[in-house]
Amino acid sequence: MSPLAIIFVTVFIDLLGFGIIIPLLPFYAESFGATAFVVGLLGTSFSLMQFLFSPVWGRWSDRVGRRPVILIGLAGSALSYMALALADTLTLVFVARILGGIAGANIPTAQAYIADVTTPENRAKGMGMVGAAFGLGFIFGPAIGGTLSAFGPSVPMWCASVLCTANLIAAYFLLPESRHADEMRPTLGRMEALRRAFADRRLILVLALYFIVTAAFSGFETTFALFSERRFGFTVATIGYLFAFIGLTLAIVQGLLVGRVVKRIGEARLIPIAIATIGVGIGMVPFAWSIPTLLVAVGTLALGMGFNSPALGATVSKLTHRDDQGGMLGLASSLSSLGRVVGPASGGFLFDHFGMAMPYFAAAGIMFGAVGVALASLRRV
Numbered sequence: 001m002s003p004l005a006i007i008f009v010t011v012f013i014d015l016l017g018f019g020i021i022i023p024l025l026p027f028y029a030e031s032f033g034a035t036a037f038v039v040g041l042l043g044t045s046f047s048l049m050q051f052l053f054s055p056v057w058g059r060w061s062d063r064v065g066r067r068p069v070i071l072i073g074l075a076g077s078a079l080s081y082m083a084l085a086l087a088d089t090l091t092l093v094f095v096a097r098i099l100g101g102i103a104g105a106n107i108p109t110a111q112a113y114i115a116d117v118t119t120p121e122n123r124a125k126g127m128g129m130v131g132a133a134f135g136l137g138f139i140f141g142p143a144i145g146g147t148l149s150a151f152g153p154s155v156p157m158w159c160a161s162v163l164c165t166a167n168l169i170a171a172y173f174l175l176p177e178s179r180h181a182d183e184m185r186p187t188l189g190r191m192e193a194l195r196r197a198f199a200d201r202r203l204i205l206v207l208a209l210y211f212i213v214t215a216a217f218s219g220f221e222t223t224f225a226l227f228s229e230r231r232f233g234f235t236v237a238t239i240g241y242l243f244a245f246i247g248l249t250l251a252i253v254q255g256l257l258v259g260r261v262v263k264r265i266g267e268a269r270l271i272p273i274a275i276a277t278i279g280v281g282i283g284m285v286p287f288a289w290s291i292p293t294l295l296v297a298v299g300t301l302a303l304g305m306g307f308n309s310p311a312l313g314a315t316v317s318k319l320t321h322r323d324d325q326g327g328m329l330g331l332a333s334s335l336s337s338l339g340r341v342v343g344p345a346s347g348g349f350l351f352d353h354f355g356m357a358m359p360y361f362a363a364a365g366i367m368f369g370a371v372g373v374a375l376a377s378l379r380r381v
Contacts, residue, residue: 003117004126006175007070011110012133013167014074017081017160018104019141019247020148023240026225028153032090036226040348043222045094047340049101054333057106066113067177069106074171076103078164085157101337108333115317115329116178123317125259127310132255135306138247146240194331203319205377209312209370210332213275214339216366217305219347219359220282227356232291245295246302253306267311267318272374274311277304279367286357 021028026039034042061069080100087093111130118126145156197204228234228242261270281301288294313329320328347359 003176003178004114004129006171007110007113007117008129008133010070010074010167010171010175011107011130012136013163013170014077014104015134015137016141016144017077017137017163017167019137019139019243020145020156020160020163021081021084021141022138022145023142023225023236023243024145024149024153024156026222027229027236029090029093031153032093034090035348036223036351037345037348038090039226040222040344040346040351042094042097043218043344044341046097046101046104047218047337047344049098050105050337051334051341053102053105054108054337055331058108058112058329058331058333061106061109061112061179065177065179066109066116067171067175069109070113070175071168071171073103073106073109074164074168076100078161078168079103081157081161081164085154085161105333105337108329111313111317111329111333113178120318122259123314125262125310127313127317128254128258130254130310130313132251134309135247135250135252135254139244139251140247142240142243142247144240146235146237149236149240197328197331200319202377203316205373206312206315206319207332207335209271209275209374209377210336211339212366212370212373213278213308214336215343215346216282216339216363216370217278218340218343219350219363220285220301221347222344223347223351223356223359224285226351227285228294230356231289232294242294242298246298249299249302250306253303254310258307258310261307262311262314267315270307270311271315272371274304274306274308275367275374276371277301278308279364279371280304282360282367283364285360 025042029039029042057069057073077100080096080103083096083099084093087096107130111127114126114130115123144159148156148159197207225234225239228239232238234242278301281297281299281304284297284300285294288297313332316328316332343363347363350358350362
C-alpha cells in the first residue's frame with residue numbers, strides 16, 4: 001500500500017471517531033444544563049487548543065518527522081473520547097474536549113506528510129484526499145453515532161475511543177516516515193512563520209482566509225443541531241444522517257472532483273467561487289422549511305467547503321519553502337482553529353439572543369466579504 005493510501009486510511013479512521021460524537025455532543029452538553037452559548041464555548045475550548053498546538057505539532061514534525069506526531073495525536077484522541085464517555089459533569093466534558101483539541105491539532109502534520117510525498121502538480125489532489133477522509137468520516141461517523149446513541153450517550157464515545165486505539169496500533173506498524181528526523185534542522189516558529197507570511201502579501205491574505213471562512217462556518221456548525229431539532233424536530237439519529245449527507249458530498253467533491261477542477265481552472269479561480277458557494281448555502285438554511293430545501297442548502301454548503309479546503313491547503317504549500325511545510329501549514333491550521341474559537345461562541349450568542357436564523361445570516365455575510373479577500377490575494381498565484 002502506498003504511503004498516500006495509508007495516511008488516507010489513518011486520517012479517515014481518526015475523523016470517523018470525531019464524526020461519531022458530532023451529532024450527539026450538543027445534546028450531551030445540554031443534559032448537563034448547557035445553553036446554546038455554552039455549547040458554543042465547548043466548541044471554542046476544543047478549537048482554542050488546536051490554535052495553540054497546531055503550529056507546535058507542525059514545527060515538531062519538521063524536526064522529528066511526521067510519524068511520531070501522528071501517532072501521539074491518535075493516542076490523545078483515544079484518551080479524549082474515553083474521558084468524554086466517563087464524564088459526569090459539564091466541567092469534565094470541557095476537560096475531555098480540551099484534550100481532544102490538543103490531540104486533533106496534528107491534522108496539519110498529515111497535510112505536511114502529503115506535501116512530502118506528492119509533486120506540486122498533484123498537491124491539490126493529495127490535499128483533497130485529506131478532505132475526502134473528512135467527508136467519509138462524516139458519512140459513516142454521524143450515522144454510527146446516531147444509531148449507537150439509542151443504547152446510551154456514552155456508547156458512541158466508547159466506540160470512538162476503541163476506533164482511535166485500533167487506528168493507533170495499525171498506524172504504528174504500517175505508516176512509514178515521510179521525512180527523516182533531524183534534531184538540528186531549523187524549524188519555523190509561529191512568530192517566524194507570521195513574519196515570513198507578512199513578507200508575501202499573497203500568502204498572508206490566503207492565511208487570513210483560513211480564519212475568516214472557518215469563523216463563519218463554525219458558527220453554523222455549532223448551532224445547526226439545535227436549529228434542526230427546533231425547526232424540524234430532528235433526533236440525534238436524524239441529525240447524524242444529515243451530517244452523513246454532508247460528508248458524502250464532501251467525499252465526492254474532494255475525492256473525485258478537486259484534482260480535475262484544479263487542473264482546469266487552478267486554485268486561484270476556484271477558491272473565491274468555492275467561498276461564494278459556501279455563503280449561498282449558509283444563507284439558504286434559514287429559508288429551509290422542508291427537508292428537501294434543507295438538503296439543497298446544506299448540499300450547496302458542503303459543495304463549497306469540498307472545493308475550498310484542499311485548494312487553500314495546496315496554495316499555502318506552493319507558496320512555502322519545502323523545509324517549512326509543517327510550520328506554515330501548522331500556522332494555517334492554527335488560524336483556522338482561531339476562527340473556531342470565535343465562531344462557535346458568536347454563533348451560540350446570536351442563536352440565544354437574536355433568533356436561530358441570525359448565525360446563518362451573519363455567516364453568509366462574512367463569507368461574501370471573504371470572496372473579496374480571495375480575489376485580492378489570489379490574483380497572481
